[in-house]
Ligand SMILES: Nc1ncnc2c1ncn2[C@@H]1O[C@H](COP(=O)(O)OP(=O)(O)OP(=O)(O)O)[C@@H](O)[C@H]1O
């Protein structure tokens with residue numbers, strides 16, 4: 001059984017501008033996926049594709065408008081408060097911005113201890129010991145305990161965020177662009193840290209990034225998201241070596257180290273056309289692509305794609 005199973009998940013936002021009439025943004029529009037224990041699922045797609053919304057909805061920080069979320073076999077949308085509290089003790093999130101995500105008025109030790117206090121998971125002495133162990137685990141000195149966030153660089157702050165997320169020994173972490181705000185050299189160090197932590201503690205990650213290179217460094221499997229939908233899902237190896245969806249090919253072609261180039265065609269992307277939502281940008285588009293949306297189809301074991309070419 002998968003640790004997390006999401007079926008046909010939908011999330012809509014009502015947006016109302018001063019001059020515009022109220023409209024609906026279908027940020028997540030029928031997503032199904034699973035994540036196994038000890039696994040990293042990478043979620044990649046350009047800005048506005050719904051990655052953060054999907055990650056937050058899975059953690060019940062955003063209310064879905066449809067679909068189901070199962071964690072450890074429990075239907076999270078139809079369960080009691082006690083079970084939900086137990087769920088919240090098993091999941092955490094790490095955000096992108098290392099500056100706004102840490103309370104500037106709290107010392108590092110207290111920041112890291114905060115989830116343990118919220119969940120009343122240990123007494124004071126044990127919490128202090130645990131925080132010192134976590135500082136060591138994420139590669140920060142014990143002296144960080146009494147310092148405020150301003151004393152640290154962006155990369156060090158993300159280490160603090162990771163330590164905080166790990167404090168209650170979660171089974172699942174949503175890492176939402178956790179390295180995107182950092183220098184390339186620091187990014188690699190943090191990605192390696194996340195991998196090491198997974199090896200030691202067996203946590204599962206939903207790792208979100210707009211950068212396929214970053215995702216490919218850490219994920220076991222990769223889901224490609226476009227305008228609210230998953231359009232391709234495969235093992236890292238298959239997705240990088242043989243991307244099928246024209247959008248995945250486009251994402252890969254913009255990785256400079258790869259000698260693959262697909263000429264990009266611009267058009268008006270739209271989530272509300274009847275057919276394939278990549279149609280306006282697709283260089284392989286056919287007539288039928290305009291009329292009906294392609295469904296995800298398994299084309300080889302574990303490799304699914306939503307495109308009429310397959
Ligand atoms: N709180 C909100 N209220 C209204 N619309 C929202 C809200 N949050 C997100 N959206 C809209 O939902 C869509 C998906 O946004 P989301 O932040 O999930 O995308 P993303 O893939 O994480 O993008 P990015 O790479 O920029 O972080 C976008 O059109 C966005 O404008």
Ligand code: SF4
Pocket residue numbers: 245246247276277278279282283284285286289294306307308309
């Ligand atoms: S279904 Fe058609 S328009 Fe959509 S990605 Fe495939 S070929 Fe392109």
Ligand SMILES: [Mg+2]
Pocket residue numbers: 051052053176
């Ligand atoms: Mg986001």
